[in-house]
Amino acid sequence: MNISKSDNEILGELACGDSKAIENIYRECYGQIEGLIMKNNGTSDDARDVFQEAMIVLYENAKSGSFSLSCQVKTYMYAVCRRLWLKRLQVMQRYTNGLDHADVGVNVDEDIEEHERKNAEISMMEGALNKIGEPCKSLLKAFYFEKKNMPEIAEKFGYTNADNAKNQKYKCLVRLKKLFFSNNKNGG
């Protein structure tokens, strides 16, 4: 990856969610990954899926701050995608005799485990959000996901003022919390 920027700079931009950085990584790495997956029983949709997942792994690592690459971004993405695709093949029981592409010798198992743990947490939160129903779901999403402020939310959801909206948000948040923790207990 010698496009004038060092890999660490790219990681820094990625950590801020910079779409230009994402685009560059796609341009640099996607072709190779697509080849890997299409040659090993995958479709182009699978390739896009796996690549997205790997982007999330890289992003979350970049954000954690303590992460430093032991190889090029391209090699890292390749290793992560390869590992992810192997796992999926195993789940689908399509896996036969090893992948057609060589292992690049970068160990990403820990990163992927960490990523899966995070996935489980996030899906727990999303499960709770999906259970709480409207308008709570949209309201909380507007505040926490889209980072809208209270006057905006009041207008969007038709509350007379920001205080009313805030009150409603509080009620929704308490409900979400209850759902989240009860699921957590059942899950654990």
Next chain:
Amino acid sequence: MEDNLLLDAIERYYKGEMTAEEKTFLEELRKNNPEIDQLAVEHTYFLQQLGKAADRNCFKETLHQVESKLINEGVIKHKEQGRVVYLWNRYKRIIAVAASIAIFFSLVTTSVVSVYNGGKKDSKITPLVNKTIQLEKDIEALKVKVGNSSSAIHPKPVFKASFTATGFLIDGSGYLVTNAHVINDAKNLIVENNKGEQFYATSLYINKTTDLAILKVNDTSFKKVKNLPYSFSRSSADLGEQLFTLGYPREEIVYGEGYLSSKSGYSGDTTSYQVSISANPGNSGGPVFNRNGEVIGVISSKETNADGVVFAIRSKNIYKALEEVKQGSIKLPFNNTIKGLNRVQQIKKIEDCVFMVKGN
């Protein structure tokens, strides 16, 4: 309500929105009150989890945006991707050969059919109209060749077009809009009105992303049009709105009508519309009007593997193009003088402003 305030305080503490005073107060409260401390720990954890979900969600959205951008650019392949064909006569020669074969067979079939039907009129012949014209063009081209070889001197050089498309006036003093793919790398451009008068033109602006191009007529014989009858819509058209278009899929101007079938274009492109108007090679660059005679779009392409799926670039992009051209001399018409007229009257006024674009 107490709880409400407390949770709010914890949230503000978590987000770092508190003043130093408030902070020390809350920390003090937590120290002295294990129950509140427990609640704070729990709520902070919960907010962290919510924050992670939000962050992931946000990143995924950015990913999707980048992905669809790259799909549009062709960097990423997409399974359901249909191929888009441009509606212009690039493959004229091939079509001409195909047409002559088709004509041969259709003549044979029609003669056979007419023998059996006793000369009854047969509607199957209709689709051939376009193709015979192709053949005529070819014959004309041949005549020119023959003429040249016998070294006859022509008073005017005959313009042999390698493609034809449609364009329309955006400024009466001689500025037209058409598609960028039409004039891609044309050396010479000519625009022809519905009376058959031809004018030389040059391209002033080409934008391959929006697929729009602006042409300028350079011919002194071009008569300026004082007031263009139509205006250009800045707002989005509505689903199901009745639309019509004028264009040159053949030597004669052709009217077509239909409706807006989707607010986005090819694979979700929000800078264009999907319209249900029959369009053929040559319709590229034609204006799409709504009922009131406002231009809402410019026809650009259709999908090969689907029926009646035609895409039109939103008129908003014309405004953008003009901003980029930065020529104050181009002024889009302000008033719409054909609103409320019936369709026939509207067309009569519009047809003088729609041109065939030829080039080689």
